[in-house]
Amino acid sequence: MKEKSENKLDQLFRDGISGAEDHIAFREEDWASMEQLLDKKSDRKAGVFRIMYYAAGIAALLLLAIGLYFFGNGDKNNQVKNNLQSKNGKNHPTNITAQPGESNPSSHNQLPVQADSSVSNATNNGQQQLQASSATNGLAKAHHQVNGMGHRPGTTTAPLQGVNNNPVVNGSDKLAINNSLGNKLQPLSANVDTITDHTPKRTDNTSNKIQNNIAGNTAPPDTATTDKLTTQERKQMLAVKTSAIKNRPQFSITVLAASDANAVSNFGHSQTGTNYGLQLSLKLTRKLTVSTGAAYAIKPYSTGLNGYSPAYAPPSFTTNIQANCKVLDIPLNLSYQVYSKGNNALSLGSGLSSYFMLKENYRYDYSAESGLDPKYIEIRNQNKHLFGVLNVNANYQRKIDSRFSIVVQPYLKLPLTGIGNGKVDLKSTGIALGVNWNIGSAFGAK
Amino acid sequence: MGEAELQQLIAGCLNHSRKDQKMLYKAFYGFAMSICLRYAGNRYEASEIMNQGFLKVFTNLQKYDTSRPFIAWVGRIMMNTSVDYYRSNLKLSLNDDLDAAEDIGHNELPDQKLKYDDLIAMVQQLPNAYRTVFNLFAIEGFSHEEIAEKLNISTGTSKSNLFKAREKLKNMVINSGRLPDTSAGNAQHTIVAIGAISISMSVLIELIMK
Structure with a gap:
């Protein structure tokens, strides 16, 4: 009986409702909103391209920063070599090309190998004589003395002879080379000492350097200049070494709390939200810092129907939409220090944030004429916007001590894509306050 | 609509022809709306669901298996969109007295x-x-x-x-x-009203006579 009754009811509705298409007249306004949907879809595609464009830009900046950091270190090593070379003379390129091309191969090959192995001997055995020779500044005398020295076994004889015996080198060149050898051997030995003291792994390069130095030093400087150069080079070596230590990547952690204004379209009707975040920064160079982290943000806002366009739009008699979103904000920013004096530092940064919408609450208020009660909607973990928000911020830091500093960070977050269920243009601006702990310097203190 | 005409419309929609999209929309409007209306709470929601369904139709048209009836495919999309609407948007209104x-x-x-x-x-x-x-x-x-x-x-x-x-x-x-019952109630009201008026009229006449 009951079953029969149920079937009858079902059948009543099935029969009554089916074949209803003839009852329904086409409405032009439905097609108008359909067209809007179709247009929005193509807009969304364009939006995706825009996001990719920005993401690519940021990625390129990051790569550039990382590249600068690593190659920057490499360049400093090269700089040491270049310093040594350029200080020693202006004409060295011609000499370098002249030597391999014109000298006989055996004597040329001998030069770097033996010079490398006998540098210490040269400093012990030949230094005094060489110094004497250069001090006199007499070209002919120097030529003789160097030649004389060349006959001593176990010293730099072989390489020097190799150069001197070069049949193609004309007389004036010979003098220049001999002189250069005489003048250079002292600073050279000093350089070798410095290099072997500080960077033992680089001894392979010393042979080239010695070759270049020997070849390059065509202008005969006096001993005073030589000494000056030596101390300068030592200083430079030290400077490079210390700056390399300074530029070591430094980590720091910042705890931030912020109060910000959230608004759709413009800040005329903004509502106040709160943020709590943790930020990890990596100082790539003295001025460039990359940072990431996580922030829990509460973002309330209200909007009309204009700015709110969810997949299923609220009815046209909706007067207001009140939203409250809990968001996990994962930023990736790059900042550049524009000012640093004493304990104060100011940097400007930009980057992209990913929003993970943890919880979205909406209340649709309907017009009084509709007679409908407000409708509440809650959505959890459904929307995420990877690199969907552009960050622009300024960062002021004031040091308290070597490890801690106070941070004041005004920021602006501009969406590149529609945020949340309503795909709203949700902008936020505010000031974050926090404390920064420099882990890098903490390790450095140990 | 003939099969050839439908195929032509589908081909036009695949080329993103707005005119063909409108014609297809118009052709299946009544059918789609009849499905959405019975799933939705009101006409507004029905339109939203239907348009969302049509958006799926237009964007997934290349996936349509031509060996099957197009109308059934559209119907299934409309039904699924309606169910999705219920699932994502109406969580709170459930569970009250289940x-x-x-x-x-x-x-x-x-x-x-x-x-x-x-x-x-x-x-x-x-x-x-x-x-x-x-x-x-x-x-x-x-x-x-x-x-x-x-x-x-x-x-x-x-x-x-x-x-x-x-x-x-x-x-x-x-x-x-039971609609007639309520109309009967209205008749009773009318009788009472007429009675009241006639009594009051007689009272008035009596007063005037005095």
């Missing part, structure tokens, strides 16, 4: 023919959860197991929602049959 679902005794329905507009209005008055299950079970012919899987609910909830939907609908149908 546990109180009981098997209530049913009386015979009055033998009467109801108009489409009345029936659809009754279905739309149902809470979303009841309406969806009723549609899927009574109109589309799905089993409780299939509905449970589709809506991500238990079969028990599906059954209880169906019972509640039927109960509410039956009351509405029975009440709709």
